[in-house]
Amino acid sequence: MAKRRVFLAALAVMLAALATHGPARAADIVIGVPSWSSAEATAHVLGEIIHQKFGVSVAYKAGTNEEIFAAMDSGEMQVHPEVWLPNHRALMLDYVNGRKTVAMNRHGVPATQGMCTTAATAEKYHIASISDLADPEKVKIFDTDSNGKGEVWIGDKDWASTRIEKIRAKSYGYDATMTLLEGEETVAMAMIDVAAATGKPLVFYCYAPHHLFQLHDVKLLDEPAHDPTKWIVHTPSDDPDWLKNSSAPVAWDVSFLHIHYQKALEEAHPDVAKLLANVELDTDTISAMTYALVAERKDPAEFAGEWVADNAERIEGWLK
């Protein structure tokens, strides 16, 4: 597990209040709720559809990726709303291909990550490409401590992706022109809020789906397409000189988000299993759902109810 596992730990406290309705109670279907907002949104929408269409009771329970997969294996949980692949490929191979106790929805939702800037920054200062960050003159606009170097947030210090962002900064050369900041996502998001409100130039690590893209007008910086032959990424555990020996001067590969569910549902609740196999979401839909819950602070159950009503035709297609 890469980014998402550490992401869980980093945001567990922040999202605790949103992540669950409390301890799982006796219910036909228990949906695991990982501690990031898009998974929470999908969890509640799926739960609401299942409850409305099949009349079964649904409960929600917070958990890490590993916990939810283990719970689907043991029968304590039935659904994981958002598994990042290939980040969690090992879990998928273990439970889906190996133990055959978990099934995977085949309709993956593309997920992207990279470096972003505010639209105002891109327009006013002509920051469009990740190569711009290696230009010492261009990045002076991001200098807030008068040391001649810009500053850029590259992620939470505990995220696996942050380590890779260090490799990318070295590979593109902006580790020499910018100070790489690591810190909590809550702080980084507030920094973007302030930049948007004041027009202050800002560049930062970003990933989608994320409510950020509904909240602010941000641009993903251009960079060379992903090339697996150029993506040489070592970890501290396999190489003490991991940063020196790594190189990644290309974009991240696209990840895919997949719903997973307990295989036994195909016998216990075949209608529910069919729905979970057929659901087909997309990046914009998940981002919009997340925005409604996180930014607009809609009650998850109420929002899911509205969403189901507004998307009746689409949902009918998933039930066939």
Place this chain on the structure above:
Amino acid sequence: MAEMTERTHTAPLSRLKRAAFLAVAILGIAGISAAAVAEASRYWDPVSKKWIVYNPKRVQEAATAQGGTPKRFRRTVVDFETAERPGTIIIDADQHFLYLVQPGFKAIRYGVGVGRDGFGWSGVVTIGRKAEWPTWTPPTDMIERDPKLVKYASGMPGGPENPLGARAMYLHYGGKDTLYRIHGTNEPWSIGLNVSSGCIRLNNEDIKDLYTRVGVGSKVIVLMSGAALYES
């Protein structure tokens, strides 16, 4: 008036430093480098990226003319799109603003003065306690640097001369006092500048206003930019 003994990172200004700050304030420069404090005879202009020598005579005139918080740092309501809940405080040390998130993607924006030493941090904390007209107790090392403070070793009573000003809100992390505060000031012209030693200052009118709007437990986000990047 609450009488509480508090130790903070706020340092009273020397006359010389104050002169330097006034010079900057009258020129309307918001982001003076804390290095100017040490230099005293010149200040860093982040706009021109140059050190500027100040003129003592102009400083004296500026002190008379200024008299209060610079206009751009006065309290106002602004558009502010955020996913943070109303009641959350966001502190942007770089641009010297404190935002109090309001419903409807609005925020009340206050001008703040920030410090250098001890402000090399960012993160999410909470208001653990509040106090009106708090007593200020200078830290031991500060008394050693300035023996005149020895008379306040057991605490300077709250009041107009007290550097903590009219109100203080105590920032806690993990249930413990960080020793950093959001507080008032008896030097309103210093709003917009980096002069204290790690605390966040609002003029007394603004700190009273903020005090009534936030309660114990409120979330405070300190951004990782500008003064927060300075190494202490």
